[in-house]
Amino acid sequence: MAKTAFLTRAYNAAAYLPESAGSVLAQTDGDFLYFLCDNGSTDGTREQILSLAARDRRVVPVLLDENSPMESMNLLLCRVYASGCRYFAVLDADDRYDPAFHAEAVSALQRTGAGLFLCGSRFFSGEDACGERRFPGDIALERPDFGAWFARLHVFLRAYWAKLFDLRVLRDPPLLLSRELFYGSDTIFALEAFARCSRLALSGRVLHAYRMHGASDTHHLSPGRFHDDVRQRELTAALVRQNGWETRENRLFLDRVFLNACADTATLSLYERDRDALLAEIFTSPALREAWEALEAASAGWAERSRLARVAAAARIAAEQTKGGSS
Numbered sequence: 001m002a003k004t005a006f007l008t009r010a011y012n013a014a015a016y017l018p019e020s021a022g023s024v025l026a027q028t029d030g031d032f033l034y035f036l037c038d039n040g041s042t043d044g045t046r047e048q049i050l051s052l053a054a055r056d057r058r059v060v061p062v063l064l065d066e067n068s069p070m071e072s073m074n075l076l077l078c079r080v081y082a083s084g085c086r087y088f089a090v091l092d093a094d095d096r097y098d099p100a101f102h103a104e105a106v107s108a109l110q111r112t113g114a115g116l117f118l119c120g121s122r123f124f125s126g127e128d129a130c131g132e133r134r135f136p137g138d139i140a141l142e143r144p145d146f147g148a149w150f151a152r153l154h155v156f157l158r159a160y161w162a163k164l165f166d167l168r169v170l171r172d173p174p175l176l177l178s179r180e181l182f183y184g185s186d187t188i189f190a191l192e193a194f195a196r197c198s199r200l201a202l203s204g205r206v207l208h209a210y211r212m213h214g215a216s217d218t219h220h221l222s223p224g225r226f227h228d229d230v231r232q233r234e235l236t237a238a239l240v241r242q243n244g245w246e247t248r249e250n251r252l253f254l255d256r257v258f259l260n261a262c263a264d265t266a267t268l269s270l271y272e273r274d275r276d277a278l279l280a281e282i283f284t285s286p287a288l289r290e291a292w293e294a295l296e297a298a299s300a301g302w303a304e305r306s307r308l309a310r311v312a313a314a315a316r317i318a319a320e321q322t323k324g325g326s327s
Helices: 017-025 045-055 069-081 101-112 143-157 167-171 185-196 225-242 248-269 275-283 286-298 307-326
Strands: 004-010 032-039 059-064 087-090 116-125 128-133 139-142 163-166 199-211
Touching: 004 017, 004 069, 017 032, 017 045, 032 045, 032 069, 045 059, 059 069, 069 167, 087 101, 087 167, 101 116, 101 163, 101 199, 116 143, 139 143, 143 185, 143 199, 143 248, 163 167, 167 185, 185 225, 225 248, 225 275, 225 286, 248 275, 248 286, 248 307, 275 307
Parallel strands: 004 032, 004 087, 032 059, 116 199
Antiparallel strands: 087 163, 116 128, 116 163, 139 199
């Protein structure tokens, strides 16, 4: 029985898959299965996956006819849970892991008894490094301290990658993606896994590389994205309350996260044909007003200086220019 299940979902990722999949297959601890899923690609991704599976028996090809990110992830999670593996890690099809990731992550979980391992990430565009995110050192964090660390941990818990999960945390009951939202479903998954843990293993090492480019979901306006922003805030706030981590600082932190999410969505909405309706939905939202007022009360002028305020000003200018052009 393999120790770990790695998982990568790929859609038209032929340009990146040799490097990303190669980084998994080159791990110094090679005791794993690798579920490689093609989500209906048309660029040769499927052929690459089949070729890798023919050369390496650890590769388990999963071939789907459509690009259905949530459905495919839940299908693959069920395959992982049934695999008998002890640990689980995800890698995006355009990212890569350091060769020591698996060995160091397993060692940390076994040494500390933690349910989740988190490491640092290096960000790059093309071949150029764009910065990194890491912990100050190796830390075994106990559950009573999770609330005090929540704001610092949140940025590391917003995606699947740069983590090794102990599957005993995820299997009982099986943790799947919420169907309540599309954008941000990975964040809710990671936060729910975090909430199930009694201990975390944090590594000061950078063992993951994240490729920054315009094709990522962050840079695309998915249908109902603002609804997902609001729902993600609600689900995260409920999780914080239920686990006894609600403090004034954590509430204000989640308000800042939400306003930044609104700014991202509003920026993308500026370039849409139904811009006015999309922006009206955002800027007349009771959820936005509630977060805005809370931050203003906590620090006079904070919200007015925020990136969201600059986006709102840009939206007003764009609306005035549209009116001027139609008169």
